[in-house]
Structures are given as C-alpha cells and as structure tokens.
Amino acid sequence: xxxxxxxxxxxxxxxxxRLLVDGRWLDGGxxxxxxxxxxNNRAMTTVEEAGEHGVNLAVAAARKAFDEGPWPxxxxxxxxxxxxxxxxxxxxxxxxxxRIANDSEYGLTGTVYTTxxxxxxxxxxxxxxxxxxxxxxxxTPNAPMGGVKRSGIGREGGWPAIEAFTxxxxxxxxxDA
Numbered sequence: 001x002x003x004x005x006x007x008x009x010x011x012x013x014x015x016x017x018r019l020l021v022d023g024r025w026l027d028g029g030x031x032x033x034x035x036x037x038x039x040n041n042r043a044m045t046t047v048e049e050a051g052e053h054g055v056n057l058a059v060a061a062a063r064k065a066f067d068e069g070p071w072p073x074x075x076x077x078x079x080x081x082x083x084x085x086x087x088x089x090x091x092x093x094x095x096x097x098x099r100i101a102n103d104s105e106y107g108l109t110g111t112v113y114t115t116x117x118x119x120x121x122x123x124x125x126x127x128x129x130x131x132x133x134x135x136x137x138x139x140t141p142n143a144p145m146g147g148v149k150r151s152g153i154g155r156e157g158g159w160p161a162i163e164a165f166t167x168x169x170x171x172x173x174x175x176d177a
Contacts, residue, residue, distance in 0.1 A: 022061035
C-alpha cells in the first residue's frame, strides 16, 4: 500500500521550526509559517524558512550526494528501481489531492498547479467543478461559467447563455413558385 502524505508526516515527525538537511535537523533562521492541512484547515506544523545558511547547506549536501554518491555511475535500471516508488507516491498524492478536491459539496471552480501539462489535464478532467484553471485562474467573458453539485446547475456567459435567449426558427423558400 502506498503511503499518504499524512503517513509520511507521521513517520518523519517534523519538528516545528526546524529543517531536515543532510540527515540533520537544523534551525532555519528565517520567518516561520504554519503548514495547513488541505482537508481540515488545521495547522499540521510550523515551518521555518531556511535562510541563506540553510539553503547553502542543502545545496552543498545535494551537490556532494550527486558528485560523490553512486547515482551518476549507476545503471539506468537501478535508478529506475529507486525512483519508481517515488513516482508511485507522486501519483498517489495526485489521486489523494483529486479525492480531497472532490470531497466537497461545492464545485464552482478549481485550480491545478504543476509543470507537467499531461498531469494538469488529467487532474483537471478528474476534478468535479464547473471550471478548472491550470497554474492560476482567471475567468474570460466568452467562456461559460457555472458550477456542479451545490454550486449550481447550468452555465452563464458565452454562447450557451446567448442561446438561452434565442428562439431558433427554420424558414424555407420555394423558389419554383
């Protein structure tokens, strides 16, 4: 079974206001902010920004791991074996995010943030809302607007709204008369 984000959080037990860099907990030295759970809107922990020193340590640790570790010399099959569980967790997190988004009685709009356009469209199609923005949201006057579930039925704006105020009529002409 794939771990959820909450499972990982519980296993790592982040320390409020501290950062995990190169296997060690460090004080960040920057401003603090709360990490809010997307379902219940409760603070899960307090996180401190790394600050210049913490960022430099993290970059140096990553560079050392890449330069001195086995990764660059590892066969592609072995790298895939290591990365595959990470990919599975990412997709499981995507499914969890869509499930959380759809677990609402409302469905007016939604937004998906990612650099992967295929993933963006997959999530946008799976989210039950009247419209979905990718990497931001802005309404356009010529696009229909409306929701699903308790956010309404039908659409306003765009051609569907114009069609609601028109009556279609067929007129035929006999040119031989």
